[in-house]
Amino acid sequence: MKLDLQLFAVPARRTSKTAKRARRTHLKKEAPTTVACPNCGAAIAPHRACSKCGFYKGKEVVKKEN
Ligand SMILES: [Zn+2]
Numbered sequence: 737m738k739l740d741l742q743l744f745a746v747p748a749r750r751t752s753k754t755a756k757r758a759r760r761t762h763l764k765k766e767a768p769t770t771v772a773c774p775n776c777g778a779a780i781a782p783h784r785a786c787s788k789c790g791f792y793k794g795k796e797v798v799k800k801e802n
Pocket of ligand 1: 773774775776777778786787788789790791
């Protein structure tokens with residue numbers, strides 16, 4: 737049996753509230769992944785130099801003025 741896919745727009749009232757909400761279940765903003773900086777402990781993006789202290793892999797790679 738061939739699948740009958742809907743490839744066209746459907747009038748809003750033809751899609752039930754439940755179907756619309758179920759579809760939008762996966763449309764959500766997720767918090768960005770962070771890890772604790774091993775040097776200063778700030779929450780930073782993984783595999784990036786720390787924006788607070790400028791350290792990466794135990795070395796200061798970006799000079800930070802304090
Ligand atoms: Zn840091």
